[in-house]
Amino acid sequence: MSDSPSVPIPGPLLYPLSAEDELNAKFVGLPLHHPSIPTPAAVIDLSVASANCNAMLAAVSALSVSFRAHVKTHKTSQLTRLQVGESSKDVRLIVSTVIEAEQLLPLLHGYILAGATVNVLYGVPLGPSLVSRLVKVAKSLGQGSVTVMIDHVDQLPALQQFKASAGFPAKVFVKVDAGTHRAGVGPSSPQMKGLLYEILSLEGAGDLTFNGYYSHAGHSYDGNSPDDAMSMLELEIDVCKAAASHAPAHAFKEKRVVFSVGASPTALSVQNLQSGKVSGNAAKSLQEAMHLDQASFELELHAGVYALLDMQQVATRARHFDGDPHDAIALTILAEVRSLYPERERPEALVAAGTVALGREKCKDYSGWGVVTPWRFEEGEDVGDRLIVSRISQEHGILAFEHNNHRNLPLKVGQKIRIWPNHACIASSGYGWYLVVDSKSESPDVVKEVWPRWRGW
């Protein structure tokens, strides 16, 4: 599938991309530790990311549920394609910024040309200032291609503006608060009932197309087991059901209402249902919750970080892994060791990667800002401990053993290391591109491709 050359690309970009051909010419073929590769750099392991994406596609296919991929973690066309699958005829995406939707246009036109229907959900509650840009995206992709998130009646006038400007209505998800208290309306609150009433009234007037209910258990990141994640997914489904119970029945006469549920931990947990590694009440209970009246309801799973994974996701233990769960993390941060401080009370080293390069996002498993991977460390005695980024400033981090405070660090000035970040979405946000390697290839350290990364708003 090739991108259509006739696609209208948004005008000169306020947030210009790094030039892909220039990046490829400069970096493809070099090993990651080559001095010509500027560090810090964000590295994606293609085999690992592909495996993560394929596992999710296999799981939703086996369960016969729909899937909607969030692109906010990586912000690239290339990984979006892996999330969706090359031959998908039902492409559903979520973006966290309008600029992501604009940047997706060439890829989505490619899918349309190949016969697919496409839909992009702007995943933050709709603001009036976004209407004109969302209308442009919708007009480019066609009626039904843009869905927005609604959780307050005062957002509804923007939908009327959308309709007036686009000539067709936007699709609408109602955001249901699953207890995270981020965006969303309580499923049984008076506000939910009032909002549904207004939405159905606007749908009657042709000003919107009601698509269904959307929930996201952000607090599933606090879980510690597949059972925790499966229970949280069940909760996500239950709050959608509860919200739907308040809507007038006639609203759904002619179409199926979508329950869109998921967060990476809860979405990862469905892979356990296929693995045969899970038993017990949580799985049984989840399978019952997922069983919907197919004539009236459609279950859609959504997730984003699962494609790359990170220390936070590993810490939820939501998915069973056959080997070391860290081997499924596709994103690492390449950085240079700059100094060693063996004289300190606890031996430390300095790496030129700080808050901008790694993000300052906690992980409940340990008190640090990233974990050094075993990449290119010589085989040797097992010190029974791991190297972590224990403190960070804007552009540098302090490395230390997590527990072993007496042993000198096995590092050299100028050495390149790779770090598993805590939160992939934030760690990658400072980079203009990803260096793509393939750990399953004959030259696992060599840059195979460079993927420019979108940013801005």
Added chain:
Amino acid sequence: MSDSPSVPIPGPLLYPLSAEDELNAKFVGLPLHHPSIPTPAAVIDLSVASANCNAMLAAVSALSVSFRAHVKTHKTSQLTRLQVGESSKDVRLIVSTVIEAEQLLPLLHGYILAGATVNVLYGVPLGPSLVSRLVKVAKSLGQGSVTVMIDHVDQLPALQQFKASAGFPAKVFVKVDAGTHRAGVGPSSPQMKGLLYEILSLEGAGDLTFNGYYSHAGHSYDGNSPDDAMSMLELEIDVCKAAASHAPAHAFKEKRVVFSVGASPTALSVQNLQSGKVSGNAAKSLQEAMHLDQASFELELHAGVYALLDMQQVATRARHFDGDPHDAIALTILAEVRSLYPERERPEALVAAGTVALGREKCKDYSGWGVVTPWRFEEGEDVGDRLIVSRISQEHGILAFEHNNHRNLPLKVGQKIRIWPNHACIASSGYGWYLVVDSKSESPDVVKEVWPRWRGW
């Protein structure tokens, strides 16, 4: 002073800038709350930033100390010029990434043409992979224009590479650990003595030019008063003196050794010495510490965040302000209110600005990620509380009163607000440009200029 057109600009940029003319054409003349201004956006108040810069220049001038401006907070030529002063003949800067040094070249060539000497310090300990790019910068600006930071003997071979490649030596600061345990060597450690011995030996061979000692009391951010900050500045000077006491005396025969000291709180504290608002032992003790043997030593103050300020800096109370200290914060984040949740146990609202837009940096004064400014709020009853960003995700934040948990929020869906971020260096890092307004002008809300912002490494 205009930038020289003959300056060699580094080749096609891997991290391209947003186009300044396009940005100006799009945004200049619009009020900040205009729907055509995409949010979130980073806003700089020119009058406030200028006043912050001028106050620092006045203080160092009155004290007859040198000054070195860090540009990592804002990463623009325009604000660098305000930090340095239009007519400076002794331009000293610090960068946190080599790309900042490369982007500074046109501005610095302008200063050189106007008769100034220029020097750029790369502020993170030197890595071998940086030598080729730093040599390019040094060759463009001339001998003596590049200084590097050294805190380990294993960094020294890179200086020999620099000399061999540039044809002249780099200047060297030795980083002294003032107790923050970030970069730096303890002033009286065996490592300091060994490092100084090697450095003096290399200087003898012509492989480097010793510039002096550099200290940064990062823990001054924990201070709570001008006295705290002044004491910390005194500590920064003392550790430089202590380190210098170990160097063989003959090393300094023919030049003055620089003590470069400062962090924004400690540097801000010197402004108190001029204000007449400070008395007591801390001021007297600091003044004594600052009194150096002028024939042998030169005191240089360095700082960066002071130009914009933020909630963290206000929380240190390092500088005396005549009015509300928040009025001296020049950086605000413009964002759109998207939803209201009056039904929650504590009334909340959603703003479309999260970790990427604000940074996840703590402030010791309160538990939130930003404070809503009074901009465009109607005059009304004083609720005795302030609105804060109480929780954040990637692209959204939850607003609430800091203490008053029962009152509904005075916000509307679609309303634009401005937020004081906790840490300006990180909050601004996601933006491609700054919208520049001038609160002292007749149209304080109208965009006067747009300044592209550098990023990357």
